[in-house]
Amino acid sequence: MASLSDEGTIRRLGKFEGTSLATIYKLVKVILVLGAVFLGAIFALFNNHPVRLNFLFFESPSLSLGFWLIVFLFLGSILGLGSSSIILIRYKRLITKLKKKSLE
Numbered sequence: 001m002a003s004l005s006d007e008g009t010i011r012r013l014g015k016f017e018g019t020s021l022a023t024i025y026k027l028v029k030v031i032l033v034l035g036a037v038f039l040g041a042i043f044a045l046f047n048n049h050p051v052r053l054n055f056l057f058f059e060s061p062s063l064s065l066g067f068w069l070i071v072f073l074f075l076g077s078i079l080g081l082g083s084s085s086i087i088l089i090r091y092k093r094l095i096t097k098l099k100k101k102s103l104e
Helices: 007-012 021-046 065-103
Strands: none
Touching (some): 021 065
């Protein structure tokens, strides 16, 4: 019987039957993305009523409501990631600057 003091047992703590946790993490991410795509497709199919969007000086073509909702959800996600990335970059620069100051 193997105990926790065995070197082989300690090496296997980060593994699940020969599969690394990183592989399991990637598999879970793929399943979540595929699930989101599947739910988005179902959402778009059930919301197929044509909608025309009126902007200030532009009128969009008549496309399904599900399509427009998915487009604006995607654009909002991209804008959110972009704005949070800008803030993270500022903080990383500030941390680097403060580390350099503390070493002087």
